[in-house]
Amino acid sequence: MARIACQLNRFKYSLLSAACLSLWAWSSVQAQSPAAPATPPANASAPTAASATPPAAPGALRPMKDILKDAKSTPGFFTLHQKDDKVWIEILPSQLGKPFFFSYNVPRSIGERGLYGSQMGGSKLVEFQKVGNQVQLIAKNTQFFAKEGTPQAQFVSESFSDSLMSSAAVVSAPNPETKSILIEANALLFSDIPGYQTGLEYAFRMPFSLDTRNTSFSSTKNTPLLTGLEVRAHFAVPKLSAPPMMPSPVPSPPPPTATPDPRSMFVSFYYSMMPLPDPMATRLADERVGFFTVARSDLTSDAKIKSKTHYLKRWRLEKKDPSAVVSEPKEPIVYWLDKNIPLKYRATVTEGVLEWNKAFEKAGFKNALVVKQQQDNDDFNNMDARHASIRWFTGADVGFAIGPSQADPRTGEILDADIGMSDGFTRSARRWVVDDLARPRGQDGEMCEEAETSAQELNYALDLLEARGVDLDGPEAEALAKAYLKRTIMHEVGHTIGLRHNFRASTLNDLKKVHDAEHTKIHGIAASVMDYSPFNIAPKGEKQGEYVMSTLGVYDYWAVEFGYRQFPPGQESEGLAQILAKSTQPELQFDTDEDAGYGNVIGIDPMVNRFDLGSDPLAYYKLRMKLSRELWDRLQNMNLATGDSYERLTRSFRSGFAQVANVAPLAAKYIGGVHTRRVRAGTSKPMFEPVAAAKQREALNLITKDFLGVESFKFKPEFIARLATDRLERIDNPSNLQTSVASLVANVQKGILDHVYSPSVANRLAEVGMKVNDPKETLGLADVYDTLQDAIWSEAKTGQETSLIRRNLQREQLRRMTDVLVKPAGPWPADARSIMRENARQLVSLLEKAIAKPGISKTTRAHYADALDSLNATLKASMQRAAP
Incomplete structure (x- = not known):
């Protein structure tokens, strides 16, 4: 989903797919700054040379070795030290002021009202800055820049602010040999860096706050390429408000219902710190092809009409053999299947991922996508920033899939992606599900609205098929569940390789052709799997084709080629222009979320919609009315x-x-x-x-x-x-x-x-x-x-x-x-x-x-x-x- 964002209602959906994206507004950044210890007076006398172990001056920091006595040390990107419930981060002088990649994901949550586990959060380009005795975690402003060393760079730095994510006091004297310093990870990370309190307030209108006394680390992982820490954060309110004496005209949402006590809940945040890659070559976005982008404003020159430039979000793919027309990549895009995916669906999920290799091969890469299964003895957390993953999750009111990603803000290089898949997609194929759905809110400006409507779509299809005599516990429903699961995985993987929704794609074929299964197995029901497609149900007595997309559409091949094809040196502009020259072909037309509209505000083009099908949408609406009347007639005579x-x-x-x-x-x-x-x-x-x-x-x-x-x-x-x-x-x-x-x-x-x-x-x-x-x-x-x-x-x-x-x-x-x-x-x-x-x-x-x-x-x-x-x-x- 990107979005993509990236949206069965009986399988309880909604994407985003899209794109189809994140579950709360990452708008609230709170910093907890412990008071710095007092500095020694300027006239404090120095210890004499005869003193073997001179007494520490009042307020002086303790030696690092004393603090870390009996602590377990783990080298990695940042060296970690752990003893009991304390974790320390050791920072070298060379690591101060040096940008690195920082992300925060949500492995566990409360399971209702848009707050679910196995969800990707946000990411920043950050650096540690030492100010006095305080180390600040600073999110760098990457949106505005100018060439280093120019006056423009000076006024840009003065015009736009960085942001403070969190801070912690230095707790030890510098290491005598390495000059490294020590901070408590507890002080740095036991704060609401993800802004989860905003999500809680949005969902429940209650003043939940982070309870640091009952917050702890649940795991750490350290390698030279990643320092990962998982925080088990406790949020609480002291009491529930009494109901008003007079009912409000605007009813308040109820307190949490999925926790044993609505006043208390635990949420896990997985924080990743890893070195930034060497900047990848950028590719300029084009409005005729639907990719997520990163935007940067270069203010070096005032001669440009527009200072802002949009770069594609895409993975770094490089051919092993640059001279070959088709070559395996040096490093493929690896999707790890989480341990929690039900065994009987792992093959279907794998098929959905690998279907995209058809498009990448046409773009010059063989086996660009690889699927690996996380085993029980694998000790890494695939919610870290080094493992793109597909994870199952559930909740009391949940029904969507989402495919967000995190990228290098300098170049658009995708560094991580975690597809969240609700178990409602398969569970609902055989069971009634009528819970109200929480609508996920996507990242990258893309709303993942497939959740609720796709859930309705599945319910509708199953209701009608059951009324026609299909056994919802039988093999036909099982096949339908797997077909829709594959289609959903394809959609969300599309978001994680950079693609946005394409809501014009459904108008490629007429209603007769969409029921030609031989045709759609090769070309798809629509021009793109990145559309929100309804179930393709034929009128009773007429030929029934595939119910859902089983493969990629022609637009998907073209978009991947635009984003990922490599060109000989100096030929990229010409090569991309040749690809874009095809954009006027009907099957390659693109329009996305803002064109279809959001919520009650719908777009202006009747050919750009969510959940329509066929080259004549009016004919499709007539068909849906006919099918609904068939359902109602069957119910009235049932x-x-x-x-x-x-x-x-x-x-x-x-x-x-x-x-x-x-x-x-x-x-x-x-x-x-x-x-x-x-x-x-x-x-x-x-x-x-x-x-x-x-x-x-x-x-x-x-x-x-x-x-x-x-x-x-x-x-x-x-x-x-x-x-x-x-x-x-x-x-x-x-x-x-x-x-x-x-x-x-x-x-x-x-x-x-x-x-x-x-x-x-x-x-x-x-x-x-x-x-x-x-x-x-x-x-x-x-x-x-x-x-x-x-x-x-x-x-x-x-x-x-x-x-x-x-x-x-x-x-x-x-x-x-x-x-x-x-x-x-x-x-x-x-x-x-x-x-x-x-x-x-x-x-x-x-x-x-x-x-x-x-x-x-x-x-x-x-x-x-x-x-x-x-x-x-x-x-x-x-x-x-x-x-x-």
């Missing part, structure tokens, strides 16, 4: 075995709604949509092109018919009366007894209205005529608002009764209209407000006639009257505000 819980129906019913709620806003994305392209000068197509009016009308018809129509959501009353919840789980939410179908429908419809009735869409619709030669061929504001209003208030025209679901929809549309007219204009275009005001007047006339019709119920009449009052008040207030 005969449960005597003694089975009705909760079985509820879970599958809600699973179908989760799918509909996901695709509804994506269909609405066509309205006011704009096709975007990552092109440069010399191409014939524009960077921005409005979606064709015909396609927008097709989307508008789909929305009004399938999502906003009178017949859109109808279910048997006897079925709705059996939608039960798990009463054993209800203790945490006593009000959650019945399933509100009206709320589920409203959630789907609000997703559409939120997008279509937004100022950004209104502005694009208002300006679309400026971007085409014939404005008559565009879809304008009036077309959209008229069509929606006619569909939403259709009963008022025909004199029909309104249902609760329809009244809720009408209120939502009315609220959005009145808000625009009453509130300050803000970002809304004047044309949108004018059209809405005119539509409000038309609706007033329509409702006046509807109220006068005989035969409608009191509820419908009252609803129309209430809407009429709101409209009249709105129009009056709007006119008063507009008056001079």
